Amino acid sequence: MIPRYSRPEMTAIWSQETKFRIWFEIEAHACDALAELGVIPKEAAKTIWEKGGAATFDVARIDEIERETKHDVIAFLTHLAEFVGPEARFVHQGMTSSDVLDTCLNVQLVRATDILLNDMDALLAALKRRAFEHKDTVTIGRSHGIHAEPTTFGVKLAFAYAEFERCRQRLEAARAEVATCAISGAVGSFANIDPRVEEHVAKAMGLAVEPVSTQVIPRDRHAMYFATLGVVASSIERLATEIRHLQRTEVLEAEEYFSPGQKGSSAMPHKRNPVLTENLTGLARMVRAYAMPAMENVALWHERDISHSSVERYIGPDATITLDFALARLTGVVDKLLVYPERMSGNMDRLGGLVHSQRILLALTQAGLSREDSYRLVQRNAMKVWNSYQTSGSADVDFLEELLKDPEVTAALSPETIREKFDLGYHTKHADTIFTRVFGSADAPTAG
Numbered sequence: 001m002i003p004r005y006s007r008p009e010m011t012a013i014w015s016q017e018t019k020f021r022i023w024f025e026i027e028a029h030a031c032d033a034l035a036e037l038g039v040i041p042k043e044a045a046k047t048i049w050e051k052g053g054a055a056t057f058d059v060a061r062i063d064e065i066e067r068e069t070k071h072d073v074i075a076f077l078t079h080l081a082e083f084v085g086p087e088a089r090f091v092h093q094g095m096t097s098s099d100v101l102d103t104c105l106n107v108q109l110v111r112a113t114d115i116l117l118n119d120m121d122a123l124l125a126a127l128k129r130r131a132f133e134h135k136d137t138v139t140i141g142r143s144h145g146i147h148a149e150p151t152t153f154g155v156k157l158a159f160a161y162a163e164f165e166r167c168r169q170r171l172e173a174a175r176a177e178v179a180t181c182a183i184s185g186a187v188g189s190f191a192n193i194d195p196r197v198e199e200h201v202a203k204a205m206g207l208a209v210e211p212v213s214t215q216v217i218p219r220d221r222h223a224m225y226f227a228t229l230g231v232v233a234s235s236i237e238r239l240a241t242e243i244r245h246l247q248r249t250e251v252l253e254a255e256e257y258f259s260p261g262q263k264g265s266s267a268m269p270h271k272r273n274p275v276l277t278e279n280l281t282g283l284a285r286m287v288r289a290y291a292m293p294a295m296e297n298v299a300l301w302h303e304r305d306i307s308h309s310s311v312e313r314y315i316g317p318d319a320t321i322t323l324d325f326a327l328a329r330l331t332g333v334v335d336k337l338l339v340y341p342e343r344m345s346g347n348m349d350r351l352g353g354l355v356h357s358q359r360i361l362l363a364l365t366q367a368g369l370s371r372e373d374s375y376r377l378v379q380r381n382a383m384k385v386w387n388s389y390q391t392s393g394s395a396d397v398d399f400l401e402e403l404l405k406d407p408e409v410t411a412a413l414s415p416e417t418i419r420e421k422f423d424l425g426y427h428t429k430h431a432d433t434i435f436t437r438v439f440g441s442a443d444a445p446t447a448g
Contacts (some may be wrong), residue, residue: 033200094193233287255334352395
């Protein structure tokens with residue numbers, strides 16, 4: 001992953017130094033278990049911990065050895081022996097490379113997921129705060145990009161909160177999915193290593209025992225993990241796309257914060273572009289792209305091949321680093337989002353009251369007209385307003401006045417009844433119900 005879209009804490013998980021330190025811990029914990037079982041001397045296990053634990057692994061030296069051996073785990077073990085000395089012969093007893101590689105990868109994915117869960121908590125907090133801030137800010141809801149009926153901007157953000165809360169639950173499940181350890185030896189048969197070693201290493205590394213491995217941990221687990229990251233990325237893109245649409249000049253109901261000194265265009269000084277949410281749209285595409293190769297990794301040959309290895313060297317770091325950056329960026333966008341209630345109200349009024357058409361339709365049916373006749377009466381008056389709007393860009397014809405002039409409408413509904421159907425509060429009366437469902441209460445949380 002390029003530094004532009006990387007954050008230090010997540011990047012550190014995928015560094016070579018971190019990887020080799022985890023490899024050492026897996027090997028050393030295995031030695032402890034082997035010592036307890038009497039397979040290797042306890043003093044040897046102690047020496048391995050003392051000398052290896054104090055060592056600073058030289059990445060360049062390991063790379064140098066690998067250029068000769070053409071095998072990364074052997075290169076590491078050779079370098080470890082340079083620190084440990086003769087007792088190094090007891091390292092990796094009965095183990096195979098995948099025991100180290102797969103267990104390490106899962107440790108890294110678990111640690112990465114913990115960061116992602118913290119990111120999600122920050123995003124949820126920002127969404128909740130802004131949702132309550134705008135619980136009663138009336139705005140127009142759109143279907144197909146066209147004005148539909150009123151809602152509130154707070155309800156829009158509550159929808160996003162509920163979506164990301166589900167994403168958090170999926171991340172927790174994905175963490176559990178990959179939090180397994182395999183120390184089962186060649187072809188996963190435990191022929192040369194006791195299953196109790198695996199149990200010990202799993203507990204020490206904060207993992208569960210893989211019930212059955214075939215020299216590798218089954219990759220359906222990883223397929224599910226990366227698919228989950230892809231779903232989270234899709235939710236990021238959905239909210240980012242909503243903000244991008246709301247920032248369009250013709251809409252401008254909300255926009256990204258534009259900092260002092262910021263420039264929107266190298267050519268046009270007036271520009272304020274939704275660059276952050278556009279960036280998030282692109283990053284989401286990348287995270288989703290990593291899900292497909294993870295699924296293709298499931299079908300390995302027999303008990304093991306390494307067709308998955310090169311893939312995971314890319315997608316493990318890149319997917320988690322990118323999603324970490326994207327979640328943090330989206331949190332910043334939501335936290336500083338500029339919201340314009342007056343613009344929302346003005347946009348809603350541009351269509352001359354058409355947003356209340358369904359209430360008139362329902363009132364006519366309740367007054368005894370067929371649905372077909374009711375629809376015809378409402379639509380013919382609504383189209384007069386639409387035609388006016390299309391001509392001038394604002395509705396010069398008022399929907400309420402047209403209805404009041406239509407004798408077929410007034411034959412069924414009194415003027416008072418018609419006017420009552422244009423009450424905005426009718427459309428937002430259940431905002432508290434929605435907030436209670438999403439947040440557990442319709443009352444804004446108190447500070448602190």
